[in-house]
Amino acid sequence: MNRSGGLKADSSQFTLEGEPFHILGGSVHYFRVPRPYWKDRLLKMKACGLNTLTTYVPWNLHEPERGAFNFQDQLDLRAYISLAAEMGLWVILRPGPYICAEWDLGGLPSWLLQDKDMQLRTTYPGFVNAVNLYFDKLVAVVKPLMFEEGGPIFAVQVENEYGSYAKDEDYMPFIKNCLQTRGISELLLTSDNWEGLKYEGMDGVLKTINLQRLSFGAIQHLADMQPQKPLMVMEYWSGWYDVWGEHHHVFHAEDMLAVVSEILERGVSINLYMFQGGTNFGFMNGAMDFGTYKPQVTSYDYDAPLSEAGDCTTKYQLLRNLFHQYHSEPLPEVPAPQERRAYEPVSVQQHLSLWDSLHFADKPYRSEGPVNMENLPVNSNNGQSYGYTLYETTITSGGVLNSRNNIRDRALVFVDRQCFGCLDYKNHEVALPDAKGERTLALLVENCGRVNYGKALNEQRKGIVGDIVLNHAPLRGFSIFCLDLKPSFIKRLTNTGPWKTDFKSLSVPAFVQARLCVDGPPKDTFIRLPGWGKGVVFVNGQNLGRYWLIGPQHFLYLPGPWLRNGENQIIVFEEQRLDGKILFAEDPDHGKTIDVYKLPFCTLL
Template sequence: MLIFTLRKEHRRRLLALVLIILVLVLYRINWSGLTPAKMSRRNLGLQAESEDFTLEGEKFRIFGGSLHYFRVPKLYWRDRMLKMKACGLNTLTTYVAWNLHEPQRGHFDFTDNLDIVEFIKVAEEVGLWVLLRPGPYICSEWELGGLPSWLLRDPGMKLRTTYKGFIDAVDSFFDQLLSLIMPLQYKKGGPIIAFQVENEYGAYAKDPKYLTYVKQALLKRGVVEMLMTSDSKDGPELGYIEGVLAAINFKKLGPGLVSFLDKVQPNKPKMVMEYWTGWFDFWGGLHHVFKVDEMMEIVGDILQKGFSINLYMFHGGTNFGFMNGATDFNQYKPLITSYDYDAPLSEAGDLTLKYHKLRELFHKYIDRALPDPPPPLEKAEYKSIEITGYLPLQDTLQYVAQPISSKSPINMENLPFNNGNGQSYGYTLYETIVSSGGKLNSVHVHDRAQVFVDDKSVGILDYNIIEITVPEVQGNKKLSVLVENCGRVNYGEKIDEQHKGLVGDILLNGKPLENFRIYALEMQPDFLKKLGSAEWKKPLQGPLSPGFFRAVLKIDSQPLDTFLALPDWEKGVVFVNGKNLGRYWNIGPARTLYLPAPWLHKGDNEIVIFEEHKAGKTVHFQRHPVLGDITYDT
């Protein structure tokens, strides 16, 4: 035995060397299982120099899932991330919603539920890497694809191009956002291993210089990690740029996308940036469901081919407030409040059959035990509550910004409110005087208008109904047009055309109406607070003009998640303790609104409902959602 024939000091050195080699071997074997908190060497980062990703020189595979901080209450971020980790995921991806962070030009908000730094740090604590998708455009079935509506005040605006007005705004936002994000990069000791350059630009591709601009905008502000693009079959060739790894998006794997990757980046790792686990729903449609077995077959095929994968969505969450997007491919279709997406984690964060099947599959590819997921969050079926107060819309106008007078209608974005940033969301009320009835028509209603004569409803105008009859009137009467922004388009070529309100004339018997008084009904928290001091009336029976209805939910113990239901109501918005829960509409598909426990408290909880047409008498609560009749995606 050679080791015993060596001198004592040489034996010590040799044993020490063997021990070092053994430690290094074990370290290399378990590298892929290390969490961000345990990584020590931070020199190379994520690399794509062969058919496999490497992280710090070691083979690495992305098992990712999409979770958006802006669609989930902050107190639930950790719960959702722990469930991701327990499913076998090692990476979290999220978009950044510019419109929330900069609601007015130059006024930034990264606090509370918009604290993206905290969100990323929680991911790191849980043991997840982060792939950040900062936009500036994100699609995401989110209002205007995440772009702030004040951009549309510029009459020459060309979104998602190198138009100076747009890139100046992007530069200002990136200055703020990336100054917060840079210390969280992998090479700086944080969990962010990659950034995405814009989003699915190949399907838009209005400016060949634009993607290069976004790439440089990231690099010049200190991004040192890998850059990626992502595109679906709608245009991968136009969304690819040199020096940036191309990734693909799909629900079903076709040969075209893979052959494109082989052509533009041979011998590089293949990444599915968005594997669509489900789909989103539109008002008046059906609830989309993607069959579990079919999904699992495709995911299994992706993994067998050695691809990295990101599940979009792993947890969809909710389009709280007025943040749902829309599509317009020759027909305008707004999305519903729920963004359940038929994802592995339900809207309320519950484990689904998809979750359990994915966990079994991922475990086969991971040489370590998976942690148990957190226990399910308990749900409550609170007793139904009665409506106790009513305020007609006209009684609440004293609590909004002073109206403006204008000879012609002005669209939401160009109204002189919010420090010159216009109105972004909600409703706009246009009032004028008429002295006759007749045919009222307009193709300039974006998106839906209820018309009143002396506060009595006479009809609806929208994209499909462009003419109604106004009854004959005696003398001068007030004609009111209440226009709702139902959600700006988030995808497609009509993104520049998303002005809301009355975007042109409205005609009575062929003549444009004039001399309007215009109110911005944004329904922000300060407005809801003012309603608290109003003199609420006793609820009336029969047809009512639009108005606000008040009820109180008394909770005697620790609040629990629940689902709010309004089976006898028609269309409107619900506010709970001043927070905008989202829109409801009896055309479905969804019949409930998710009400998370963090938005409730022990004691009295105020519920305010803005109803446009027909109010009910009660508010109901239940343990389970009703997402509507199903259509199976094929």
């Protein structure tokens, strides 16, 4: 089916099939919401009065290894966009290749960093070649869903906030060309914050703005740049993200509503980022680094109109009341909330030390000097992307171990399996005791999340990235274990690991196992781990993400569809300290809060 007259930006108002059209959009990322809940979230979007879904596409999930593509199951982008069409929603696709999104490396696959000269987000040949192969595959998936072919995608974003990066004047025309030469002829647009709007635009590509406050005449500034063009806030930040060790960000509903009301009254189109945030399941959280490295938390609740678990918040109700004024027909009924359960606490039944688990990892790689994660010869020579790497070597003396700031991002230091401290960005030294003879020094290094925004993308290699010295002499002769904790590894551990039930012998780091018995249809719940330190939780093989006692997040969202009636397996990898019990709650505990309206404006750019 061929249609013409899609979304046009030829006058001061958008038109769709020749009629004026006001975009009332919201972002929900399919990769942050369990697939069984896609329909519920999009029904709630429709019931709130929105007419357009926007989503990013995470390259790192769709091509985890060079040339190995995945568009199935949780990553079935075609199914997600088709579902939006069934709901009567239009779609703005934001395919990147860089997406930011508070997602590891802004969605770029880590194997790109195997090239020591790599220049991400430029026309560097190694990057160009990889993008071309990815776009060949991606566009083949989404092209049948374009407006002109009868689908719901009526606009496509060219890259993301490039004005804040702007290292290569040929790059954005290259990405535009990538889309158009593969047959995408829908409206193209860019999206930038206030700072990034200074970047020179491209012919035939509409500029949009990202903001939370109507400061500095931002919308008028956009209008002056593009006379007689429609205005759009592509990301209206409905809340904000959180980082470990700080407070949970909230943006009060009334403050948000005042700005959204003004944007709509001016006739400006809007996309709520996020409409629902969802979850950074697994190791997918990004990090920020404006002089200090700060990894983002597992929850991407974002204080959005729909909560992480899909609840309609006060923001949702206020927005529904506002958006209904822009519809001639009554809005659909809001779907009933999902039921939740606080299951009875479960006790840890078995444990397996990190050291005993190494038999189930791939054989260690022997190397004279340390090798960073991405350059390890694992995963079909695509390197290690996520998780932990264990570096072991032999020492013959004690003294001062100095990281020279070459740890990315955090390392526990062991001598003969006893922990002597932690190396990270703040702490570069650990004292090791003297003893006679050879001893094993082990460094358990965690990739806490690659930076997703800013100029440092090319410096996001993880593990040990340079020499570590003991009494000024570089360590040599390493055995390096890749512990990316993939489902296949967890399965091997579960089926054949030498699990122990004698808790007198329990030492951390360790894997511990518990069983949750669910009676009846499984319901959503939140895992709570008071008394535990830092680690990762797997339920029935699904990686729920990281927890850390420093907060602000004090829970992990466990979606009901990932549980089953009967027995469920919980495995926790704990680095520091164990408690014997795993608790469950009906509601999340986001920790202490801070109002984003009180933060300096520059922190929200």
